[in-house]
Amino acid sequence: MSRFDLPRYLRQFEPKLLTVMREGYGLAALRxxxxxxxxxxxxxxxxxxxxxxxxxxxxxxxxxxxxxxxxxxxxxxxxxxxxxxxxxxxxxxxxxxxxxxxxxxxxxxxxxxxxxxxxxxxxxxxxxxxxxxxxxxxxxxxxxxxxxxxxxxxxxxxxxxxxxxxxxxxxxxxxxxxxxxxxxxxxxxxxxxxxxxxxxxxxxxxxxxxxxxxxxxxxxxxxxxxxxxxxxxxxxxxxxxxxxxxxxxxxxxxxxxxxxxxxxxxxxxxxxxxxxxxxxxxxxxxxxxxxxxxxxxxxxxxxxxxxxxxxxxxxxxxxxxxxxxxxxxxxxxxxxxxxxxxxxxxxxxxxxxxxxxxxxxxxxxxxxxxxxxxxxxxxxxxxxxxxxxxxxxxxxxxxxxxxxxxxxxxxxxxxVFMVRMADAVEMRTEAEVPPDDEAAGEEGFAQRAHLPDGVEVYRIGGPLFFGVADRIGNLLDGLPQKPRVLILRMRQVPVIDASGVHALRSLAARCHRKGIALIISGLQAQPNRVIAGMRLEKAPGEVYFASSFEPALAKARALLAERPRDAAR
Known part of the structure; x- marks a missing residue:
């Protein structure tokens, strides 16, 4: 824990007049x-x-x-x-x-x-x-x-x-x-x-x-x-x-x-x-x-x-x-x-x-x-x-x-700012992302044809705050069929607030009721810190975290192997 620096704190209130006098003030300046x-x-x-x-x-x-x-x-x-x-x-x-x-x-x-x-x-x-x-x-x-x-x-x-x-x-x-x-x-x-x-x-x-x-x-x-x-x-x-x-x-x-x-x-x-x-x-x-x-x-x-x-x-x-x-x-x-x-x-x-x-x-x-x-x-x-x-x-x-x-x-x-930020947030499945999409980042996007059967992937881009938190709960409603594993790619989420974490917790609970394992991948520093502080990992159901998409996909394959299709609710 850093100590309070009193001299540095006081320096920001020093009048410019003292600075000028310290630098030197002559007759020409006075004139x-x-x-x-x-x-x-x-x-x-x-x-x-x-x-x-x-x-x-x-x-x-x-x-x-x-x-x-x-x-x-x-x-x-x-x-x-x-x-x-x-x-x-x-x-x-x-x-x-x-x-x-x-x-x-x-x-x-x-x-x-x-x-x-x-x-x-x-x-x-x-x-x-x-x-x-x-x-x-x-x-x-x-x-x-x-x-x-x-x-x-x-x-x-x-x-x-x-x-x-x-x-x-x-x-x-x-x-x-x-x-x-x-x-x-x-x-x-x-x-x-x-x-x-x-x-x-x-x-x-x-x-x-x-x-x-x-x-x-x-x-x-x-x-x-x-x-x-x-x-x-x-x-x-x-x-x-x-x-x-x-x-x-x-x-x-x-x-x-x-x-x-x-x-x-x-x-x-x-x-x-x-x-x-x-x-x-x-x-x-x-x-x-x-x-x-x-x-x-x-x-x-x-x-x-x-x-x-x-x-x-x-x-x-x-x-x-x-x-x-x-x-x-x-x-x-x-x-x-x-x-x-x-x-x-x-x-x-x-x-x-x-x-x-x-x-x-x-x-x-x-x-x-x-x-x-x-x-x-x-x-x-x-x-x-x-x-x-x-x-x-x-x-x-x-x-x-x-x-x-x-x-x-x-x-x-x-x-107005919140409405604009909400409009700027993107939530879409991998199938909706073209292969040459520049927003995909360094990892690239795996298309639906390359995903294991029973795995669905959503990408979220933009700040995850209270203005868009309600959209998280609707992710499962837009899926053509119920997956066994849902991966949320959050590499492009720079910040998250308490409402965003609460929405993820509610999504985890809903996935649990439907027998879906939830994997969150690619968290940046601020979302990772907030999510850890609010203990999302203790939410009801199976919530896993991966540093990037490839480990998340490997974890999804492991979960599919551990749980046969007829074990899913």
Whole structure:
């Protein structure tokens, strides 16, 4: 029995920042990271405010989250270039939690999600995230994009209405009821913001389009005295102070009720951060530590909760911006948080004049990018099972709840996988296998004409699991006449589960009742280990094992010689 290697276990949680410092960190690296950090901070500034407003809270909360969580994710994470902060993926779940439970409920959910992420990292579950089915990811990502888009209609059109309903259908009904309150100035600023962002992306992609669009819209609204709602008119002045430890009342009595939301936040944070880290590895040629990244995400979310912030995770767009701007170490992400703090302290008085319609334009572009329309369209051309998973996850995300969508999507994907695996399993007699069948393996297949009288052979190919276990019991029903010896060739069975062993045990019992000897040949390592552990050899009746087909055939001849034909029942 191998001993637990504590130093090796702890090494997988070492922050990349320590690795970088051990390798040596000079002035040239600091200069490059400073430029990258400043670039990312310019991109993150409008996003942090827009995401916070869309989530149902204030711009200051978004900035505080980007500063505190962004710093912790870079300082403790397992990626050299990951940039963390609030992201659009959290908007639907955060909006609902705030509406139903207030900021205290959100803080409790974020705190629990952070602890879940730390536990997942310590349990080394980071590698499991790669098994998330792509149709599920594409489905809920597109669904979130639609939810973000629908949440911005009020500010984009300047509708005069109260709180925007959380439910998708009720939200659009409210929009229709208040369509007559449309503010032309807000619509003009939204169109101007969209034109600026999309135009700069086309002709000046290296420029900070979000920030420039916000600045132009703010100047236009002030110079023309447009009657458009601004950050200041709705939220008042932004505090030009450091993030402070101050918590509202946390409804600990609703812990059980908030667990699904906490799980959803943890799931989204884990998946999005690791996907972002994988993409960053492809851009830089590096290799992240997935479990260290999960622990860092958990600590960052706990830290964000303790200052009354939003959930946070690795942000793909900001991480890609960091890499393109020359960032190569975690110092860039830490400096990005520092620059955001500096912007907040210096520019807070000016941010009150930013039109909410301009921030809505920013999030409309974010929603479009998040939708991944081309990926969605490609998945619709996939096999029927993937299409069902995609559409079910998408519509459940939009119409019901992200937690339900993920659960149903994963279960559907698992069912589709099981059906495919069951279809891939082959069970046929030797007479059905042509002589030149490449699937026969090195042994080759003996045809019925070469088998001793009274011997029947079946070949099983593929995983023998619960999805196909019932087919084992039907083997005897398909035989033209009752044999005296049945050989199961299992050389091409890579894995077997408890249901498969139970099916073999039931087959052995049925063979015993009919007076048929059962021989199993060619077991691979995993099936051999499982069958031995579950003591199939002690099943009722005669069950024999052979290393390959030739010894199995020799054993069959010996059994036939030992038992005359009239001895068989």
């Amino acid at each position: 490059a990271d400073a430029v990258a950090g400043l670039t990312v901070a310019i991109v993150a500034l409008p996003l942090a405010m827009a995401l916070a407003i869309a989530s149902g809270t204030t711009p200051a909360v978004g900035l505080h989250t980007a500063i505190v969580a962004g710093f912790l994710i870079s300082a403790l994470g397992g990626s050299r270039v990951q940039i963390g902060g609030p992201t659009a993926a959290f908007i639907p779940v955060v909006f609902v939690v705030i509406q139903q439970h207030g900021m205290g409920g959100l803080i409790l959910s974020t705190l629990m999600a952070g602890l879940m992420l730390v536990a997942a990292g310590l349990l080394r579950l980071g590698t499991l995230m790669r098994y998330m089915p792509q149709p599920v990811i594409t489905g809920f990502t597109a669904g979130i994009a639609v939810s973000i888009f629908s949440s911005q209609v009020k500010d984009a059109l300047g509708l005069e209405m109260g709180e925007v309903p959380a439910e998708f259908v009720a939200r659009w009904q409210a929009y229709a009821a208040h369509a007559g309150t449309l503010e032309p100035a807000a619509l003009v600023l939204t169109v101007l913001g969209l034109a600026m962002i999309l135009g700069l992306r086309r002709w000046r992609p290296s420029w900070p389009g979000f920030l420039i669009a916000l600045a132009v819209c703010t100047v236009a609204a002030g110079a023309l005295a447009l009657p458009a709602e601004t950050i200041g008119s709705r939220f008042g002045d932004l505090p030009a102070t450091l993030p402070q430890f101050q918590l509202p009342r946390i409804p600990f009595e609703r812990t059980h009720e908030l667990l699904p939301s906490a799980f959803t936040i943890a799931f989204l944070a884990g998946v999005e951060s690791l996907l972002s880290a994988v993409v960053a590895d492809g851009m830089t040629g590096g290799r992240h530590r997935s479990n260290a990244e999960l622990v860092a995400q958990g600590v960052a979310n706990v830290g964000s909760a303790l200052i009354g912030g939003l959930p946070a995770t690795g942000a793909l767009a900001r991480t890609a911006t960091n890499v393109r701007a020359g960032g190569r170490t975690p110092v860039a992400g830490m400096l990005h948080a520092g620059f955001l703090l500096l912007f907040m302290l210096l520019l807070a008085p000016l941010m009150r004049y930013v039109p909410l319609a301009a921030l809505a334009a920013v999030l409309l572009v974010v929603a479009w990018n998040m939708a991944e329309v081309e990926q969605f369209r490609n998945t619709l051309s996939a096999p029927w099972g993937d299409r069902i998973v995609l559409l079910a996850t998408f519509f459940l995300t939009v119409l019901f709840d992200l937690t339900v969508a993920i659960q149903v999507g994963v279960v559907l994907a698992a069912l």
